[in-house]
Amino acid sequence: MNLRLQAIKAQAGALALVSPALALLGLLFFYPIVLLFFTTLEGDNIGNYAKVVSSGTSMQVFFNTLRIAVIVTVVDLLLAYPLAVYISGLSPTGKAIAFFLVLIPLWTSQLVRTYAWMVLLGRQGPINNILVWLGVIDAPIRLANSEFAVVAGMTHIMLPYMLLPIYNSISKIDHSLFDAAKGLGAGALSTFTRVLVPLSIQGVLAGVSLVLVLSLGVFIMPALLGGGRVPVIALLIEQQAGSFLNWAMAGTLSAVLMVIVMITFLVIKFLTRMFVRGRIDVAST
Amino acid sequence: MPDLRNTSALKLENIRKSFGRVDALSSINLEVSAGEFLTILGPSGSGKTTLLRLIAGFVMPDSGKLAIFGHDMTMASAGKRQIGMVFQHYALFPHLTVLENVMFPLEMRKHSRREAAEKASSALAAVRLESFGDRYPKQLSGGQQQRVALARAVVFEPKLLLLDEPFSALDRRLRESMQREVKQLQASLNLTTIFITHDQEEALVMSDRIAIIDRGTIQQLGSPNEIYYHPQSITVAQFIGESNILEGTETPEGLRTASGMLLRRASPSNSGRILVRPEAIRITREPAAGAAANQFKGKIASRTFVGGFTIYQVNVQGGDTLTVRCLADEETMFEASQEVNLSIREADCRPLPRDAKEARV
Numbered sequence: 001m002n003l004r005l006q007a008i009k010a011q012a013g014a015l016a017l018v019s020p021a022l023a024l025l026g027l028l029f030f031y032p033i034v035l036l037f038f039t040t041l042e043g044d045n046i047g048n049y050a051k052v053v054s055s056g057t058s059m060q061v062f063f064n065t066l067r068i069a070v071i072v073t074v075v076d077l078l079l080a081y082p083l084a085v086y087i088s089g090l091s092p093t094g095k096a097i098a099f100f101l102v103l104i105p106l107w108t109s110q111l112v113r114t115y116a117w118m119v120l121l122g123r124q125g126p127i128n129n130i131l132v133w134l135g136v137i138d139a140p141i142r143l144a145n146s147e148f149a150v151v152a153g154m155t156h157i158m159l160p161y162m163l164l165p166i167y168n169s170i171s172k173i174d175h176s177l178f179d180a181a182k183g184l185g186a187g188a189l190s191t192f193t194r195v196l197v198p199l200s201i202q203g204v205l206a207g208v209s210l211v212l213v214l215s216l217g218v219f220i221m222p223a224l225l226g227g228g229r230v231p232v233i234a235l236l237i238e239q240q241a242g243s244f245l246n247w248a249m250a251g252t253l254s255a256v257l258m259v260i261v262m263i264t265f266l267v268i269k270f271l272t273r274m275f276v277r278g279r280i281d282v283a284s285t
Numbered sequence: 286m287p288d289l290r291n292t293s294a295l296k297l298e299n300i301r302k303s304f305g306r307v308d309a310l311s312s313i314n315l316e317v318s319a320g321e322f323l324t325i326l327g328p329s330g331s332g333k334t335t336l337l338r339l340i341a342g343f344v345m346p347d348s349g350k351l352a353i354f355g356h357d358m359t360m361a362s363a364g365k366r367q368i369g370m371v372f373q374h375y376a377l378f379p380h381l382t383v384l385e386n387v388m389f390p391l392e393m394r395k396h397s398r399r400e401a402a403e404k405a406s407s408a409l410a411a412v413r414l415e416s417f418g419d420r421y422p423k424q425l426s427g428g429q430q431q432r433v434a435l436a437r438a439v440v441f442e443p444k445l446l447l448l449d450e451p452f453s454a455l456d457r458r459l460r461e462s463m464q465r466e467v468k469q470l471q472a473s474l475n476l477t478t479i480f481i482t483h484d485q486e487e488a489l490v491m492s493d494r495i496a497i498i499d500r501g502t503i504q505q506l507g508s509p510n511e512i513y514y515h516p517q518s519i520t521v522a523q524f525i526g527e528s529n530i531l532e533g534t535e536t537p538e539g540l541r542t543a544s545g546m547l548l549r550r551a552s553p554s555n556s557g558r559i560l561v562r563p564e565a566i567r568i569t570r571e572p573a574a575g576a577a578a579n580q581f582k583g584k585i586a587s588r589t590f591v592g593g594f595t596i597y598q599v600n601v602q603g604g605d606t607l608t609v610r611c612l613a614d615e616e617t618m619f620e621a622s623q624e625v626n627l628s629i630r631e632a633d634c635r636p637l638p639r640d641a642k643e644a645r646v
Contacts, residue, residue, distance in 0.1 A: 146546070174374070174376065176372045176373075176374065176376040177376050177378060179343050179372070179376065180372060180376035180378075181378075181389075182342075182343070182362070182363040182364055183341055183343075183366075183369075183370050184370060184393055184437070184441075185364040185393035185394055185441070186364065186389075186393045187364065187389050190393060194389075195378060198380045199378075199379070199380055234570045237341070
């Protein structure tokens, strides 16, 4: 048979396999986005975009959202990396237990976890009680309804998304590489910077992009733990759509958020390319 | 500064190491002189890997002393020992190019980048890979990766070179050419080398001396010839080469086995045990003229043709079965159940000492 024909047939077969998923995504995802985009232009053409960009308040909220997302990402990275190194050195049973503990939060509803944080951080909550009992503070202080509460809660929720990709890339590293580095004269710091980090950078970037992007769109945590004091973009969108019934403005804010998320993705993709230059992919072995 | 001419390159004294309740190494004593190629040969689980990791500095001994060229290194970290090591699966850094891999130990020693690149290039030239510097390890074949690992291990002029079963992942022909190459490089650099393997043939080919290790102790230490022809225990005899081990009672003429074979031998002993290597037995159709001291009649039980030579199992009249190995000759192949004559020279019946721990029979 003609080789060309064979190739076309193979492609057609592949297309047939992905078409149900494509149809579903197109109908339920792509089509609504297009609809949303047209909503934003209703009546005022691109006037809504001009309003968002020129409004000090909404730009500040965007900035605030980005700032919180970055803080959460950095804190999670600092927590997850050593934890991933630690878990990769455990026995198989130890790993199973560690993963069970890490994954429990993913199996419980975000709402439940948020309420748990409200209890934990409340005026009569265990943290305030312990601090008073220790004499660190005289009277209970406000922990809930603050940015601290939002960041703490988000850090907790996002941790698995950071940990899993990092652990995945660390556990693939051949242990003899660390022996080799040691034997060739590398100290702990050199081994870390020259061997461990470069070989796990892909996992780090994957975790960073997941946590960053998910953090940009969080709603429940800032709504319940922020007590109205922590404005983030998702709250603003909800307000425009729910309270002011200004669907066009809500859509515009969403579109801008989407652009920010896409830019974030592209930056991380670029960084990944740069760090993983030329090398035949480590992850593929 | 100790006098280098009279100190051994590596000296292990009463080294012990146990993991939990398992004794991995018990009382290892070993001296390796400068420029020597020493092989540590043992089956898996014998303790040879622990011994290697202990010399490299990845494992610390429970007790004992380890010195490199007279300097006590018992508790020194791996990086301080100046040892180049080739790992079983090479352990090349996948994110660094070939050249960067070879530069790594030099950069860790604070050489300038330019000097490191120059030295690394000449090390790569020594293993004929000078044009591969910009590639990544995954883009090289197994043999090429091996040579990069070797270049990386010697580029910083280490005091010892350790090779951890480096040829086990290569196919047979590549392995033989790599063995030659390693041997040449080692000789040209006059580098003291410790080679770990479980492959007895490899050990015989490569080594100045062989240390046979089993159950955490060195069973015998000697040149390949000594190890092959004068094994000091049944463990060693069985591990190196093939062997016929015959037991019996000592009589004034020689050793008499339970089935009645009498084996005369050149050197007397009273161990009640004799080793005969399969290639030392002559097999003929008619009783051999010129009469070796030991002559037996037997019947061929089986024949295995291996190309260059043929291996026969022969039932000797009375009961014992001997393995005989002779050069293949198409004219005189023996068939199963054919009657044959076996002759063994006195000198080839080698008394085999009993292991110290073994109970006398």
